[in-house]
Amino acid sequence: MITEKATGIVTDFKRFAVHDGDGIRTTVFLKGCPLKCVWCHNPESIGRTPELAFYREKCAHCGECVKVCPSGAHTIEDGRHRFHREKCTACGKCENACLAGALKLCGREMSIAEVIKVVAEDKMFYETSNGGMTLSGGEPTLQPGFTLSLLKAAKAEGINTALDTCGLTTREIYEELLPFVDTFLYDIKHITDGGHIRCTGHGNERILENLRFLSDAGARIEIRTPLVPGFNDDSETLHGIGRLLSGVNITRAKLLPYHSYASSKYDALGMENTPPPSSARTRRT
Amino acid sequence: MLDQLKRDIPFIENKYHKTDEPFNAFARMSYHGWEGDPSTGMDDGELKDALSAFADAIPDTEHAVIKAKLFAFVLDHMRIGIDEHDYFPLLYNWNRPLSAFAAGRWERQMKISDEAAKFRAEAVASAAINCWRDYDHAVPDWHALYELGFPGIRERAQKYRAGHPSLSEKQTAYFDAIDIEYAAILRLIARLRDYAAGCAFDKAERIAECLDHLAKGAPTTMYERLMLIYLYFMLSESVDAYQVRSLGHGLDHDLTAPYLADRAAGRFTEEELASFIGYFLMQFSAIGNYWGQPLYLGGTNLDGSTRVNELTRVILDVYDELGIYNPKLQVKYSKTSPSWYLDKMLDMVRRGHSSFVFVCDDNIRAMMTGIRGIPKERCYDFDVKGCYEFAVRAGEFSAAPTYINLLAPAVSALNRSADGDAYADIEARCLDDLRALLDGAIMMTNELERELDEINPSVMLSATITRSLELARDAYHDGAEYNTTVFVVGGLGSAVDALMAVKYLVYETGTVSLSELKRVLTENWSDGKLRQMALTCPHKYGCGDPEADSLGAKIADMVASCQGRPNARGGDYKVDMHSARQFIEFGRRMGATADGRLAGEETSKNGSAVMGMDRNGVTALIRSILVTRPARFTEGYGFDVMLHETAVQGDDGLAAMRALLAAYDAGGGSTIQFNIFDASTLRDAQAHPEKYQNLQVRVCGWNTLWNNMAKEEQDKYIERSENLQ
Incomplete structure (x- = not known):
């Protein structure tokens, strides 16, 4: 049972987000992520504290x-x-x-009302585009109480919701969030457990189980796969992902191109950057 | 589709400008790229000398008649030409040849009162206004021209003349002038026809046939309508000295009937019809005036149905294929517009065609009926003219003589304030100064406009306007249904940001005293750290900041209150939130201002934010703009949006652009135009101009090539696009 929280740690907002779900959206980045993806372009969202x-x-x-x-x-x-x-x-x-x-x-502590105030400012654009609020991160389910409260508050305001998630959380958390999420933006980064560990530092068994659970529960799911040179851009992996997706109910699957725009953020945060090598194969894919 | 035209483009591109001289986009109508046939008429020097002698011999009489006789002399002696590479003829003459003997001379003779002259001198010196008598915002009654042709227009004027029971000397001159000018136009057309008939190349026969029809009556085919528009445009702009600020009353609507008839009768194939449109558009691309040549598309019928049709698509396809940016396209859109129409244009915009102004059709019609009280039967098909101005079709001439700089009252308010004053006092002084500026501008403008028709009688134009003929009064001066005067207003973003920065630096943070801030400004921001604070002030217009937006709305309210005040021509004032080129001119003459602007830098444009200061993205920018209620600005409201190219990629990007248009429309928008940029592309274009010969950007009501911009202006665009990353 999730205990709702009135405040949480928010890394940033992105208005006019047009690639984070349907329509024009405001993406709210919540702080903290359980994965350590080698390509992460939001390193400021990995740690849980400001x-x-x-x-x-x-x-x-x-x-x-x-x-x-x-x-x-x-x-x-x-x-x-x-x-x-x-x-x-x-x-x-x-x-x-x-x-x-x-x-x-x-990262700064914000209340539900403060976040919803920012999100609701662009309501007129959601109405003309079927857009809304996207919770992203990091991984929003690492702040489950705050995430649940935000989703409920958005729905109460009549704002469409999307949850951008890496899949690594408990089934119980998804069960409780499900009624308040219009679309899950669900990351599938690799098909094998070993590959996933190599990419993200964590296996994918629970991620795949949760995907099947959400699919069976009738959730609206959009799959997102960042295409990373040398990690998941080989034919075998992509075909494997394709086979997996043929067995679940999804609205669409997107391949997201890798970019290295985040390198300056790593320096600014005093973090080590481990960018993947460039790959001609990725460009072909 | 346009294979032949593409082979002919090099000729047309060189038709209007000397190829051995640098292209000058300000060289209005100096058509000397192609010399024409010397045996057909005089060259520049000969014509100038002959016209001078002719002018000396004209007895002193009503100005309209003198002008008409000069007009006829030029047309009768003008060198002409027809070429195998073009469906449109050459009319050879220099830049507005009548000016020295007519409008230019009479302008110098006109006096305004000492009070008006004093106000004008002081306001111009402080960069608060700029003004001149304006004859550059006219659109004739194209429908009358299509229906009657040049001969019919002349005959109709003769009938009106005969119907007037008595005429004053001035009214007699009005009809005399029309008869003289239209007789001269018909002689010129006959001369062109005869010349074409003597040419042996493929296009000559078709050109001669077209001109023969126009010499004898109304146009009967689409090509003949295009030829009529072209001839009227050329003669009005370059000889009669009235800019023609829209090609047709919606080019797609105006050409549809003859297009369908030509096709049904088998006169021309679809490819040939598209090709005529292409040759027509290329004329204006080649002329290449800096201010751009507008035409508009789309719109709504009186019964609420859309005017967008298959010819709209043909015109857009031709325009797209030619890859030109002049003419600039003003496109009316509404909820009834078909989806392909917006998608086609938005896709062109994101591929670099920035020559589109999207006009909120429903909002403008509602403004015209609601605020101006115009019957909907008279304004459902309103003209979009000039940069983005609205007028009753064939019934309204809105002269735009006075430009207002909103940053000036913000500066004067600060200069009138001292340590110890509250911020509210400064803001109140700004609004007081703005009110005084507007009142003074109305007093001065009324004097300036008292005798527009004595300085530059609108002869060609008046003959097309029914109301003018009924009254026997000059159409552009006081002979139309709506004789309006426009305040062209810019610098809203700069004014708001300047006052907000004073509040932030002096009152909110206590960083500096008012007197110290004024000293730093007189030294052109001698304190760099303080300037950085001003630039990063949290209250910037265009960011969705409630405080800045509220001030913007107050200033906009004050400006909008001029709407409806009486002018000197029996009409009233309109307001246009649009700065044309004056944002550069005003800025050049102003010292440093509290918003962080350095001395000489441009002010903000139109109703837009200061370049680069819309830091919260496009949605916040649109929200700020909508707070000022753009659609109540009766002449227009220019608004530019810059988007990063990654934001508009793919189906999602196109849908997002469509949603922005819909939201702006639903929120009470007026016009909106897009620039799609990537900062790295612009930086590369600055470093390697030779690789970006065709890169165009939307400046302010018109487009220009990137390579024609000053480096400082390019830097501003780069700075702004970097904020989009």
Whole structure:
């Protein structure tokens, strides 16, 4: 039984999202993900707690952040700014002080009302496009109480809902969310357990079970497969995914092209980036 | 489909401009790419000298008659030509040859009161207004021209003249001038016909036959209608000195009947008919005026059914295949528009055709009946003219003499304020200054427009307008049903952002005192950190910010209140949220402003946000714009949207564009146009202009080639597109 939560950690919003379900949508990115996908293009959504991204190429070395930081995470040494991540408490004060836009707080606690207010602003566009709100991440089901409350609140506002999920959660959570989700955007990243572990650090047994459960329960499902060079762009894997999908009820399946736009985010977050090699095969696929 | 035309395009492209000189998009009607046949008439120098001597010999009389005699002289001595590569003839003359002896001379003789002159001088000096007498927003009654032809138009005027029981000297001159000009037009057409009949190439016979029909009566085929439009356009724009701001009253609607008749009678094949349209469109592409040549498509019939038909598709297909951006297409859309119509155009837009203005048909008709009180029978088929202006078809001439810069009152309000004043005082002063500016502009404009018909009588135009003939009064001045005057207003985004930045820097954050901010501005933002704060102010117009939008609505309310105030021509004022090129001109003459704008930089365009400041995406931008209620702006409301190319890819992208149009329409929108950009493409285009000869962008009511823009302007587009990533 999910205990509903009035607040949660939100990484970001994306308005005019036209590839995250039907119509024009506002995608709400919730923080935290159980997988460690080698290609992840939202690394700021992996950790469960707020964290600060520092885009050093934008830094003007003005020292404004030093003035407002309560924990000494920012210093100016020899005229240059240094960020001491280990001291940062992610309070966000420096983000507002940074005029150059070099500091960005990834994740902040927000209430249901605050999130729905942002989402409802674009209601006029949902109405002309059959769009709505998409919860994404990270993995929204890692914040099940907040996710359930958000979905209910959106439905109460008459807003169409979509849940972008990696499939790695419990069947019970899906059971409780199901009545409030109009469309599941369901990731199938690999067909074999070993392949999935190699791609994401986690097996896919439960992911496939949950897909069958949602399909049997009559959920509206759109499959999304990021096509990643060297990991899942071989013919055998793609045919395997095709065979799997022939046995479940889905509205459509999409191949998502891999891109490397997120590399600067890894640097800004102090995370190691392990981009896949480029692959002529992917382009052919 | 257009194989022959494609072979002829190099000739047409060089028809209107000298090939050995750099292309000048501002060189209005200086058609010298092709010299024509020297044996048929005078060249520039000869004609200029002869016209000068002729003008000296004309006795001083009513201006309309003097102008008509000059017009006839030019037409009678104009060099002409017909070529095997073109279905449309050459009319050789220099840039508005009558000007030096007519409008230009009479303009200098006109005086306005000392009060009006003082207001004008001060307001222009402070970059608050720009103004000049405007003759550039006319559309004739094309339907009368189709029905009667040039001979019938002349005969109808003669009948009206005979029907008037008594005529004043001025009214007599009005009819004399029409007769002189239309007689000259018929002589010119006959001359062109005879010349074509003497040519031996394939197209000559068809051209001669077409001109013969036009010399004797009304056009009978689609090609003849196109020829009539072309001849009227050329003679009005370049000799009679009135811009023709729409080609037809909906080109698809106007050509449908003859198109179907030609096809049914087997006169021309579908391919030949499409080809005529292609040759016609190419003329305007080749002329290439900077301000673009508009025509419109679509619309709604009185019974509510759509006007979009199979010819609409043919025109769009031809336009698409030619890959041109001039003429610019203004397209009416509504809930009854067929889905293929919007999909076809939106797909063209995302492939780089940015020459489309989408017009919310239902909202404009509702505005004309609701706000202006025009019967729906008179406005269901309203004209879209110029950049994106609306007028009653064949019944309204809206001159646009005065441009208003909304940033100026924001600046004057700040200059009139001092430390200790509350923010509310500054905002109130801005609105007070704006009210005073608008009142003064009305006083001055009324004087400016008092004698439009004495300076540039609208002879060709008046002859097409029934009401003008009934009254025997100049159609463009005071002889139409609706003789309106337009305030052309821009800089809304800059004005809002400037005031919001003052509030943020001085009152919300206490970062700087008012006097210190004013000092920094006089030093063109000598404090870079402060400027960065102004640029990142959280209250920017175009971001869906309630506070900024609320101020935008207040300013828009004030501007819209001018609607309906009486003008000097028996009509009233209209308002157009549209800045044309003045956003560059005003900006060039203004110092730094509190929104972070540096001295000399352009202001915001139309009702749009400051370039690059619409940081919350297109949905927030549209929401902000809708707060100002665009459809109440009776002359028009320009609004540009920039989208990243990845957002409009595939079926989802097309559906999203369609949904944006629908939402804007449902929210009370007026017009909207798209620029689809990828920042990396623009950066590459700036670095390698030679690779992007055809890259076009929507500027402000018109399109221009990327390579024709100044680097600073290109930088703004790149900056804005980077925000879309």
